[in-house]
Amino acid sequence: MRLLQLSNPKLIHPDFQSNRESVESTVSFASKTAQISQRLTRLSLPRLKESSTCCKLGRPEESIWTVSRAAQKALVSARVEMLSTPKQLSKDYIPPREPEWSRENVRST
Template sequence: MGWLVWGNQETIWTLSRGVVTARLSPRIVALAKPKKDFSKHQCRLVIGARPLLEDFGFPSDRLLKLSEPKKYQAAYLEQRPHQSPEWPVSPAALRYKASPRILELAQPKKLHPDFLPAREVPTRVANTPALVRASSRLQHLAEPRVRKETCCYEHSFLESVIRPVSKLAQQAIASPRTLELATAKRLHPDYVPLRDAAWPVTKAAKHAVTTPRLVELAQPCKRPTMDLARFNPDAFTVKETAKKATCSARIQELACPIKR
């Protein structure tokens, strides 16, 4: 009696001794044999040779009947929603004559009288503007402004400035409204700045001793791996006791966010 090898991977559930040492019946051995490949024995059509007789045969009445598409039942057509592309129409609806109001509503919406269609992309230019020649002044104004690649303007002062300021701008006096707009926006009176990443720890916190209850709550929840949990339908169920639990006043107080 040999030992049965189940591939090169471990199984999810451990196999019993009886399953591992089971003997195969002749029927299972016969079913385990792979199907033979008869593709090499098939007759292929040779170009220029005589075609097979099956190509010229006509289907029988039985094949024609089986090839017809399946018809829908009347009960299914009545219960089918109107979103379907096809649904039965009653004879009364087929013989119905639309009223003048329905015919009026069926007319497509007309365009606005002031609507102008999109103009063609190649705009036709008249012969007169096409023959006009631009003056020297227009050509001078059409030239792009050349700027030097520098962050400072050319000046004759000793100190370097980014751009020159006129004397009128230097002697201008700001109005009260301008001074009001120039003031920076103040922070909210209840604004609390962000706390530093590191802050001093009190002596009481350094000498604190954790209770057995805190140590128990600090332990992480042990759950099975996802490879095993996905095969268990009750892996993520919630207990009935947890559904009926009521939060205490202390838990509600701890659940409130910190106000800053």
């Protein structure tokens, strides 16, 4: 019931007076007759470029990304390996429990 009440839009205040009839905007003659230049048209288009970082899809076991030889031959330092290990959970951490449902706790409507 409360959800239905909250879903209704707010009503307009009874003393509200709209003045939309008096709002006017004038567009200048120059704005009405303006011509767009070729340069502006070119600048408005998205820039398209070929991506060289991604290869065509092949077999699932093949990589989509190209990996440089230097990256393939790189050796990990002790510092990088230490930073890559996940943090341990706090000793006070209590994992979330699965909810326990019983027929006594469930009321039928």
